[in-house]
Amino acid sequence: MRRRVRGGFQNFFLLLLSVSAFLSALSCPAMAELRLPALISDNMVLMRNRGNTLWGWAEPGETVSAALDSLHVETECGPDGRWSLVLPAMEAGGPYTMTIAATDSIATASADSVTVGNILFGEVWLCSGQSNMQWRMGQLKDIELDLESADIPEIRMLTVPRQTAVTPQDSIPGESKPGWVISNPDTVKMFSAVAYYFGRELHERLRVPVGLISSSWGGSVAEAWTRVETLRSYHDLAPIVSNLDSLASEFPEHKRLYDERVAARKKAIQDSIPNPPPAPRGLRDPGTRDYPGGLYNAMINPLIPYGIAGAIWYQGESNSDRAIQYRTLFPAMIRDWREVWGQGDFPFLFVQLANWDTVIHPVEGGWGSWPELREAQLMTLKLPNTGMAVTVDIGDSSNIHPNNKWDVGRRLAINALAIAYGRTVTHSGPIFSAYYRNGSSVRLRFRHVAEGLVSGDLDGLKGFTIAGRDRVFLPAEAHIEGSEVVVSHPDISDPVAVRYGWEDNPSCNLYNSAGLPASPFRTDEWPGVTEGKLVP
Numbered sequence: 001m002r003r004r005v006r007g008g009f010q011n012f013f014l015l016l017l018s019v020s021a022f023l024s025a026l027s028c029p030a031m032a033e034l035r036l037p038a039l040i041s042d043n044m045v046l047m048r049n050r051g052n053t054l055w056g057w058a059e060p061g062e063t064v065s066a067a068l069d070s071l072h073v074e075t076e077c078g079p080d081g082r083w084s085l086v087l088p089a090m091e092a093g094g095p096y097t098m099t100i101a102a103t104d105s106i107a108t109a110s111a112d113s114v115t116v117g118n119i120l121f122g123e124v125w126l127c128s129g130q131s132n133m134q135w136r137m138g139q140l141k142d143i144e145l146d147l148e149s150a151d152i153p154e155i156r157m158l159t160v161p162r163q164t165a166v167t168p169q170d171s172i173p174g175e176s177k178p179g180w181v182i183s184n185p186d187t188v189k190m191f192s193a194v195a196y197y198f199g200r201e202l203h204e205r206l207r208v209p210v211g212l213i214s215s216s217w218g219g220s221v222a223e224a225w226t227r228v229e230t231l232r233s234y235h236d237l238a239p240i241v242s243n244l245d246s247l248a249s250e251f252p253e254h255k256r257l258y259d260e261r262v263a264a265r266k267k268a269i270q271d272s273i274p275n276p277p278p279a280p281r282g283l284r285d286p287g288t289r290d291y292p293g294g295l296y297n298a299m300i301n302p303l304i305p306y307g308i309a310g311a312i313w314y315q316g317e318s319n320s321d322r323a324i325q326y327r328t329l330f331p332a333m334i335r336d337w338r339e340v341w342g343q344g345d346f347p348f349l350f351v352q353l354a355n356w357d358t359v360i361h362p363v364e365g366g367w368g369s370w371p372e373l374r375e376a377q378l379m380t381l382k383l384p385n386t387g388m389a390v391t392v393d394i395g396d397s398s399n400i401h402p403n404n405k406w407d408v409g410r411r412l413a414i415n416a417l418a419i420a421y422g423r424t425v426t427h428s429g430p431i432f433s434a435y436y437r438n439g440s441s442v443r444l445r446f447r448h449v450a451e452g453l454v455s456g457d458l459d460g461l462k463g464f465t466i467a468g469r470d471r472v473f474l475p476a477e478a479h480i481e482g483s484e485v486v487v488s489h490p491d492i493s494d495p496v497a498v499r500y501g502w503e504d505n506p507s508c509n510l511y512n513s514a515g516l517p518a519s520p521f522r523t524d525e526w527p528g529v530t531e532g533k534l535v536p
Contacts, residue, residue, distance in 0.1 A: 033058075034056065034064070034114055035058070036100065036114055036116075037172070039179060039213075040056065043117075043118050043119075043156050043182055044116070044180045045120045046119065047309065048089075048092040048093075048121040049089050050307060051086040051307075053084055053305045054085055054086075055084035058102040059077060059081070060078065060079045061079075062076070062103060063077075066085055066098060068087065068090075068096050068119070069090075073087060092208040094209065095119060097117045123208055123210050124212075124213065124309055125202075125210070125311065126311040127198070127311070127312050128215045128216050130314070130315045133194055133214070133312075134216040135218075136189065137190075150183055150196075154209040155196075155200065155203055155210050156180045157180065157188075157195075157199075157211075158180045158181070158212070159190070159192075159214045160172055164298050164299075165294060166297065168296075168297045169298050169301055169302050171302050193405035194409050195214050198413050200409070202413050205417060213306075213308075219289065219290075220282075220289055221290050221319055222319050223241075223292045224296070225299075226292070226293060226296055226333040226336050227293055228293035234332055236328045237329055240536075241292045248286055251283070254283055254284075261277065264277050265280075281318075305341060305343075307343070308346065313351070314408070316352075316353050316373050320369045320373040321533060322534065323528065326376035326377075334348050347415075347416065348383070348386050349416060349419065350386070351408055352389065352390050353373055353377070353392075354391040354392060354396075355393070355506055356397060356505055357505040368504040369529055371502045371503060371504070372530050375520070387427060387428070388519070390428075390518070393509070397505045428448040428516060429518045430446035430448055430511070430518035430519070431448050432445075432519070433445050441488035442488070442523070445483070446483070448516075449483050451513035453511070454480070454512065455480065456511050460478070461478040464476040464498060465502065466488065466489050467492070467496065467497045469496055476488060485510065500522070501520030502522055506520065
């Protein structure tokens with residue numbers, strides 16, 4: 001009788017242990033589960049002709065293997081639960097199916113496995129920036145034919161969700177869901193227009209699969225895409241992050257003022273008041289878009305070390321009020337990305353700001369801050385393997401988001417053909433290189449003239465101004481002589497400086513024979529309107 005009672009108690013105790021273990025299993029994550037980042041999913045594109053790093057998470061100590069075609073690679077999962085391996089180089093092509101498996105050291109068969117299908121090998125590009133890069137195909141006008149022809153199975157696209165973080169993240173939301181989509185009229189509508197046109201042009205020229213990773217956020221500042229430790233290491237950038245610790249405590253007051261400015265702007269627009277107050281700068285507290293390093297942490301770090309051919313970038317509008325600082329900030333960000341990716345000086349191609357009749361930036365002497373931002377972008381070409389698409393001729397004076405994204409993507413692609421793929425092609429418009437005085441005129445020389453300089457207008461060259469020692473700029477007479485531009489003004493006998501396209505919304509028309517526009521520039525180094533501005 002006692003043995004029966006004891007046995008019943010033991011059975012009841014064992015039942016409690018089983019229930020407890022079951023509930024614990026429900027409440028705790030399964031560490032042994034093999035998990036892959038969103039980048040490694042069906043329809044992905046991997047880099048051709050080079051090794052590709054794959055990574056993910058599994059039980060520490062497990063053997064993780066990847067099998068694709070005749071290739072088989074394996075590694076051991078580290079004590080932190082993360083593993084990585086390098087898939088040997090493959091030529092362009094596909095589709096392939098890959099099986100990734102995690103095997104326990106005691107097990108005789110795979111404990112867990114994931115199959116990734118429809119994989120292509122080709123060229124992969126990261127596409128980042130603010131709203132003009134984020135702007136979707138579906139937001140453009142008069143592109144019906146482009147959408148109808150978007151059934152291109154060899155173009156694959158992935159969009160990184162917009163998010164921010166105070167510390168570097170290993171993963172992005174939706175890791176368990178397929179991230180890559182195949183180009184068709186429906187998927188393209190939801191994808192970056194600049195990135196798509198860039199990728200389509202590359203696909204047509206290279207005849208290989210193209211993968212496009214869009215990671216962008218409208219209105220974002222460049223320091224949000226840069227590591228905080230990098231910002232701290234530059235004298236001109238340290239002020240951006242000097243007050244990070246106080247941002248959280250000051251946020252309630254900042255939020256109150258922000259809401260007031262938003263309401264005032266909304267009311268002014270509703271009341272049709274001319275020149276309504278400008279939209280306030282985004283808040284910078286931890287967890288918001290403009291927090292230094294926040295977008296790097298959440299939207300770039302999780303992509304590393306996925307193999308890329310290079311990056312394209314369209315940003316600068318939100319940093320234009322600190323344009324002089326951008327001379328340091330933008331190159332620092334590029335170096336930052338190159339360092340953490342560990343792929344050397346990969347091609348970094350960017351868009352110079354388009355023309356726009358802005359009213360939100362300071363204006364002195366007839367120009368605002370955008371010319372200085374364009375100049376900072378132009379100066380960034382000193383970095384190796386960089387290229388710039390000039391767009392000062394295809395903007396919209398009344399819209400900061402011009403509809404013509406096709407030319408932007410095409411000009412970026414031409415840069416890629418020359419810089420990333422070694423094609424013999426004129427990839428840049430004229431870039432000012434030198435000047436010299438010739439009596440009362442100034443003669444300008446340029447690089448990237450192709451077969452020669454041309455005017456984009458039958459009425460002659462526009463957009464040049466000239467100044468004497470009084471630093472007062474007057475509209476100049478300009479004409480082309482051979483490979484030079486000659487600039488003068490009848491009232492200036494002793495010219496000392498020339499500027500071209502030096503306005504927010506300039507009317508300028510110097511091109512080369514390849515039909516690419518010249519970058520705005522100046523010959524002087526006089527103080528600018530954003531001089532000394534180091535914090536938002």
